[in-house]
Amino acid sequence: MSPRTLFEKVWDAHVVRPETDETPAVLYIDLHLVHEVTSPQAFAELRAHGLPVRRLDRTVATMDHSTPTLPRQADGSYPWADAQAEAQVSMLTRNCLEFGVELHPLGEPTQGIVHVVGPELGLTWPGATVVCGDSHTATHGAFGALAFGIGTSEVGHVLATQCLLQRKPKTLAVRVEGALGPGVTAKDLVLAIIARLGVGGGTGHVIEYLGPAIRALSMEARMTLCNMSIEAGARAGMIAPDEVTFAYLAGRPRAPHGAAWEQAVAAWRQLPSDAGARYDREVTVDASAIEPMITWGTNPGMAIPVTGRVPTPEAAGAERGAVEKALGYMGLAPGQPILGQPIDVVFIGSCTNSRIEDLRAAAAVLKGRKVKVRSLVVPGSAEIKAQAEAEGLDRIFSEAGAEWRQAGCSMCIAMNGDRIERGQYCVSTSNRNFEGRQGAGGRTLLASPATAAAAAVAGAVADPRRMGAA
Numbered sequence: 001m002s003p004r005t006l007f008e009k010v011w012d013a014h015v016v017r018p019e020t021d022e023t024p025a026v027l028y029i030d031l032h033l034v035h036e037v038t039s040p041q042a043f044a045e046l047r048a049h050g051l052p053v054r055r056l057d058r059t060v061a062t063m064d065h066s067t068p069t070l071p072r073q074a075d076g077s078y079p080w081a082d083a084q085a086e087a088q089v090s091m092l093t094r095n096c097l098e099f100g101v102e103l104h105p106l107g108e109p110t111q112g113i114v115h116v117v118g119p120e121l122g123l124t125w126p127g128a129t130v131v132c133g134d135s136h137t138a139t140h141g142a143f144g145a146l147a148f149g150i151g152t153s154e155v156g157h158v159l160a161t162q163c164l165l166q167r168k169p170k171t172l173a174v175r176v177e178g179a180l181g182p183g184v185t186a187k188d189l190v191l192a193i194i195a196r197l198g199v200g201g202g203t204g205h206v207i208e209y210l211g212p213a214i215r216a217l218s219m220e221a222r223m224t225l226c227n228m229s230i231e232a233g234a235r236a237g238m239i240a241p242d243e244v245t246f247a248y249l250a251g252r253p254r255a256p257h258g259a260a261w262e263q264a265v266a267a268w269r270q271l272p273s274d275a276g277a278r279y280d281r282e283v284t285v286d287a288s289a290i291e292p293m294i295t296w297g298t299n300p301g302m303a304i305p306v307t308g309r310v311p312t313p314e315a316a317g318a319e320r321g322a323v324e325k326a327l328g329y330m331g332l333a334p335g336q337p338i339l340g341q342p343i344d345v346v347f348i349g350s351c352t353n354s355r356i357e358d359l360r361a362a363a364a365v366l367k368g369r370k371v372k373v374r375s376l377v378v379p380g381s382a383e384i385k386a387q388a389e390a391e392g393l394d395r396i397f398s399e400a401g402a403e404w405r406q407a408g409c410s411m412c413i414a415m416n417g418d419r420i421e422r423g424q425y426c427v428s429t430s431n432r433n434f435e436g437r438q439g440a441g442g443r444t445l446l447a448s449p450a451t452a453a454a455a456a457v458a459g460a461v462a463d464p465r466r467m468g469a470a
């Protein structure tokens, strides 16, 4: 057999029926993750057709987008943002009960953002196909899974058949040479990659991240990187499994155990791309040249080093119109340094950067300092919240004047009531800076947890390296 890439190995192992000119391939799905926003219609479809869920053992739900991050009130009720948020969550509860789907609901120690909870429980396995009605499903590719977002009607198909119709994507290798410098993280790397590729640069492709700088990343950092593959337009992002992957998974509740573990690891060791495997495209990035990054505009590709200047429309060539429009929305002056730009809010959280290492990085900057602006720290899962509290990180945040909240998507998408006001600037560790993403008229600057924490302390865009970020 000719050499194959990681993607091709996973794809080939899951094709039930290959694609033809007329029809997409039928792909078998190993893990289907479900949340409250994109599942109601899908369950309604099942009900309308009198169908059960095909594989209950491969379907797992949690609630995250619409869940409040403030604790239960004295009367035991949750402080819902609005009737729709509450209705979505109670609908998921009802659907899971009716169809027998495993649910990790609000209030349970296993609840959290779907892309945080899956890996944490050990549900995400190398070589698996993982889907969810959510674009950031790409996160799970960090394990060497083929993981991608699907639409609501496809959620219905997968619930009913455990299969999905898919055209085979192309492959794009992103080789990251060298090593990241102090204070420079996977978030900075991915912002630099998207700035380079453009928000449409990965369209139709599955990205495989390769090279020494990728091998050096922790599992959590790999998840940050793969999470944002979709923001370059890619179908998915993948990283070949290695000892770091196996060490993360070992002993997790839903990972294989005993003899099954040994067998699984032996199979997973076969997954990395073969020597000589061909990609449709290849790009090389020098990690040592990357600085802490921040976005200045209204898509994740509009990113610059924190020490850089906001672009001018004149220098933007074909992008001139887009740059003008983004500058107008963001209220930034062409050519101004981004460092020192005053801000109003800091959000540390989201499926990009709400894991324990992210919280530790933020705490390292905030320790013994005070925040100058409203700062929200939202762990990605109830388990991370508990771990952070056991480590005393919550005290560091509270003493610095930041708000320590319950797990969920929160201000990443502002569906649960956590939002910024019109015209406000928010340095956010999330993945999308679209107009109004964090609240109507709000302005988002995407950055790493260390950069966000540094901005909280300065009340302005700041360089985390000057505040001791390692």
Ligand SMILES: CC(C)[C@H](C(=O)O)[C@@H](O)C(=O)O
Pocket: 037, 038, 065, 133, 134, 135, 136, 149, 413
């Ligand atoms: C609500 C959901 C469908 C959406 C997504 O698909 O990604 C959300 O999670 C987001 O981040 O924009």
Ligand code: SF4
Pocket: 064, 065, 113, 115, 134, 136, 350, 351, 352, 408, 409, 412, 413, 430, 431
């Ligand atoms: S944290 Fe943000 S990006 Fe992630 S699933 Fe929730 S809304 Fe989407």
